[in-house]
Amino acid sequence: MSDWRFPQDDGHTPLSEEDRQGLLLSHIATRDDLNDAEQRNITKALRRRAPTVDRLLDDMYLRGLHKAMFGEVWEWAGTYRQRVTNIGVAPTQIAADLRMLTDDATEWIKCEYFEPDELAVRFHHRLVTIHPFRDGNGRHSRISADYLAQTLRQPPFSWGARLDLGIDVLRRTYLTALRTADRGDISQLLSFARS
Structure with a gap:
């Protein structure tokens, strides 16, 4: 799997007191420190076995996945x-919208409404749009989409890893694809997911 960080700055920016709220590791002082700690936690979480589709499309599993990915770094990991x-x-709509998403995805699979890649990318997009957690939503939703693709007998997505772009350009390309999907055109995000 590709690098999930997509940092927003050069990494040397000191964390503010507000940024540090809920941080479990006292040695973290910069964005780079934070990115490294989160990446180590995510790498550890990804050693877990991929879930079945029924397990993945469950609110408790999705919260547990977020906690596994960030729980060694943030006290609020896995909570809305x-x-x-x-x-x-x-915030009051998160639980209901997430339930609607998992119900919709279950129906999409049952009725073969979309091809597997499109189904998983649409799931990813809706999950990002709900934005259930304080942070880590993009990384969480990309990994969730990878798991969903795998349950549908597809390889995990590359999420732009084959584009040979710097991390800042890669992030901008991803965000542009998300914004295009917000307007109803999923094709750019689907293409980015496999590039």
Whole structure:
């Protein structure tokens, strides 16, 4: 699997006190430290066996996956965010929207409504749009989509790893594909997922 970090800066920016709220590791002082700690935690979480489709499409599993990915770094890992953010549904809507997503995905699979790759990418996009957690939503939803693809007998996605782009350009390309999907055109995100 590819590098899930997609950092937003050069990594040397000191963390503010607000950034440090809920941080479990006292030695972390910069974004680079944080990225490294999160990546180690994610790598450890990915050693787990991939879930079955029924298990994956369950609220408890999705929260548990987030906790496995970030629980060694953040005390709030695996719990829904309580604050309104610039992306995502209202905190009071998270549980209901996530349940609707897992129900929809179950129906998509049952009725073979989409090809497997498109189904998994649509699941990813909706999960990102809900934005259930305080942080780590993109990484969590990409890994969830990889697991969903695997349950549908497809290889995990590459998420732009074959594009030979720097991490900043890769992140911008991914975000552009997400915004295009927000407008109803999933093709760019689908292409990015396999590139």
